[in-house]
Amino acid sequence: MKLLTHNVLSSKCLKGVSVGYPLRLNATDIKVVDVDYNSEFVSRMIPKLNYSALYDAAQSIGHHNGLPDTVAEDYENNEDFLKAVHHVLLEVDIVSGDLECPESGRKFPITRGIPNMLVNENEVNEINGSNGCNN
């Protein structure tokens, strides 16, 4: 699991959980892989990210070296910054560990690089006709 994926995961669907974000990351096995750098990709991704969640996640697994704690000004033209973000987003791969809901403490295991986000029907709110999407 890449940290970019971690950045979009949430446990909001759990009963009684209102935000469920960001999930706490515990990594027991991390591998660093090479991914082609694409500055356009990274700079377009930055506005979609929750940057502080990315920074905190990287820090929690000790892979935040070189990553500033806030988005650099004029980041589109800041190659060093984009490369640091690229590395953290795409090249740090969590092979095993778990993700923990910040509100309920429910843990979602990560095995062979795959987070298991499956929930039982009794852990989530009942399915009914109402309730659209809340942004």
Add this chain to the structure above:
Amino acid sequence: MNAMKGEDADVPKKIVSKQRKAIKNIALDSKITLGVEPTKHIVICNSGLSLGLLEEDVINIFAPYGPIEAVIMVPDKTYCFMTFHSKENAFRAYKCSHGKSTFPRSENLMVLAFATAVPRVTNPWATLPREGPPGLIVLEDFVRPDEEEMLVKLLSWDDPEQGQQLKQRQVQHFGFEFRYGSNDVDKKKPLEQKIPDQCNFLQERLKKRGFSKWNFYPDQLTVNRYLPGQGIPPHVDTHSVFEDPILSLSLLSDVVMDFKDATGQKLPVFLPRRSLTVMSGESRFGWTHGIASRIHDVICTDDKKGLTVLPRKERISFTFRLLRSKRECFCSYAWLCDNQKQNLYQQQLDAIELEKLYVREVYEEISSHFSETRHTPWPNIVDFCKTFKTGQILLDVGCGNGKYFGNQAENVSLFEIGLDASAHLADMCTKRGVEVLNGNCLNLPFRSSIADGVLCIAVIHHLATHERRRRAVQEIARVLCKGGRALIYVWARDQRLQDKMSTYLKQNRKNYQNSSNICSSSGVESERTPSQPGNTMCASSDSDTCEYTGNLPLPVHINRTNFKHSDVLVPWKLKEKHRQGRDDSQQQTFYRYYHVFEADELQQMCIEIPQIQVLETKYDQGNWSVLLRKLP
């Protein structure tokens, strides 16, 4: 009277403070500006219809101060308005009464204020249909006064052994006890106390009044006794327990019963003393009824123009009901139907179990074989993938082995995340080096508005209720960003459109021979089901295309034929080499649950979801597809 001023030193401080609060609250409630600056309109802040003040009372009290143009009694309010002919008259009335006079039948000092206008009150009785909710009939003077006396004397309310004291009323049961906890009766335990024979004349009477169709003999009677101020909360007589209609006799006094339907529409119905209320059809099943706990009811004045109040007195009702022989109800008012609510709940449980046994567990079993058959991406879906740009996020909900990854346009770098409920299929994705997680489409584990695109191919047809399928689309809508697009494919029930066979049907050997134009591409759900030579995959011409097999919960579809049912089990014959650790030589058949979609069904479901727009609906080789966009 030189300077008119509302504030006055001779008014008790308490009243001044009450007035200040009332001006604020009533102004909010009535949307009329109030104050102490004199006008010709006066608001009586602390009495009105709901406290038993009558229009006559207002006229009697205030007429001495000058001609009154109008008195406006507002239903359900503790305040009312009046308009004098002149501001001077109004001021005089105010000066003499505010904080000084009391109301009739009360010791409360009057709190008055001035208003810039008076509310327009519509008489709730004036616009009512005469008979209230459809199916409700009130037969006036159904019993004579002597019969009323006789019926009332049948009961003793002082004996604690007799009847039951509820919070807001006393009840006695005859024939069967109505159990308030479970809202039903125990048919195995009839009461010793039968319905008194003295009630039998009611049947004859009903026939005489021309209602012979209700010639039914009730076996359960509940007698309620209400004292002034008491009532019964809004309820519906348990659908699955009692037949239609329900008869109720009103004795000793009149009352207003409030009926409410699913839309919240409220209809007060006047039940005069000695009348019989027949609740049938819609009024029996589709409306709740109740009696508000209050000491008087607001009713129409005799001239039908104004409103007045009717003080409550002791009232006794006899409610006659007939138990259903079987506990069931098939009315069309599911929101009030205990039977249908129970069924919905059961359906939900059944759906979870069905999906577990016939979708999730099966995919785990057949995953490697399934994956082998899933290699050719479907052209329309690839086209969709090619519309995304560098730096966008594309989710594949129900990604299977990940065959739609990497279909973006040349030189475009997307971030794709796949999600599948099957652990084996997710493992296959990881082996391909793509980003994947295990999850369920009903609860997408993503924060809202993060995806530029969502693919959901051949997934939603595995969900076993309409609510669950809709929820899956709702979840897709939730995770899409504004302007984001989703492509959804489901299997169509109709495998021929305008007499053209889908690829799926063409793969039936029998059809194959007859078909001159064979499409070589594999469909979303039309990929060749694996088979051994001479298997029974093809339907024989004279057999039904669906069969029920003893221990399976749904009809089994015969592969490569048109669907006969919307909810079916589709066999999957597992190839020998994929059956690890099993040494029996027989081919094993698994059954996957499918809900196959009617024309329009998918589109209709999507239209119901407010945040999204259906850009396109297509029939594509035996599948229905929709292209959605989340509204910006």
